[in-house]
Amino acid sequence: MSSNFLETIKVLDGKVCNLSYHQERLESVLDSLETLKSYDLSLLISPPQQGLYRCRVIYNSQEIDISYLEYRKREVKSFKLIYDDTIVYDKKYAQRNLIDEYFSKKSDSDEIIIVKNGLITDTSIANIALYDGERWLTPKSPLLQGTTRRRYLDKGKIVEEDISVEKLKSYKKIALMNAMIDFDIIAEENIEEIIC
Numbered sequence: 001m002s003s004n005f006l007e008t009i010k011v012l013d014g015k016v017c018n019l020s021y022h023q024e025r026l027e028s029v030l031d032s033l034e035t036l037k038s039y040d041l042s043l044l045i046s047p048p049q050q051g052l053y054r055c056r057v058i059y060n061s062q063e064i065d066i067s068y069l070e071y072r073k074r075e076v077k078s079f080k081l082i083y084d085d086t087i088v089y090d091k092k093y094a095q096r097n098l099i100d101e102y103f104s105k106k107s108d109s110d111e112i113i114i115v116k117n118g119l120i121t122d123t124s125i126a127n128i129a130l131y132d133g134e135r136w137l138t139p140k141s142p143l144l145q146g147t148t149r150r151r152y153l154d155k156g157k158i159v160e161e162d163i164s165v166e167k168l169k170s171y172k173k174i175a176l177m178n179a180m181i182d183f184d185i186i187a188e189e190n191i192e193e194i195i196c
Contacts, residue, residue, distance in 0.1 A: 011052070084098075103124040119162055130163060148179055
């Protein structure tokens with residue numbers, strides 16, 4: 001395959017979760033490539049009928065490959081801030097060399113938070129939401145428009161806002177969002193203690 005893109009879709013006991021959001025993003029990527037190629041994921045995905053799986057869809061304008069991997073959640077309890085004012089990750093690429101390189105610099109932390117132009121964006125694996133005591137806020141300019149983030153915005157459960165590094169430690173809770181973990185609140189204690 002040439003330049004490859006990725007969709008990661010949750011499958012639980014044979015049920016494909018939130019497929020319409022993944023289909024929409026896949027079509028958006030293909031449209032941006034100015035190709036007439038199209039894939040109907042509902043016809044192509046044939047998952048195992050028992051267990052929790054990560055359906056991995058790798059595609060480009062010529063071909064598509066679908067595989068199923070048993071899923072085990074990785075525990076995240078601490079973060080390291082990584083700064084890059086030029087990073088671009090506006091599509092879900094199969095190759096993420098720069099993000100993988102940054103993740104390797106997490107030291108003793110479990111995960112990274114990428115900061116661009118003084119604003120919080122995403123972790124290496126998920127979009128972020130922060131609770132200010134009244135509302136759950138998510139960065140207005142994430143690196144990637146995640147499908148779970150889009151779904152929670154559509155439901156009105158989160159609100160977009162610029163979140164500066166300076167304000168980060170004033171929030172009460174932090175949550176991660178992606179297709180596999182949905183909306184996972186990982187810190188209900190003092191955020192300052194889990195970010196270095």
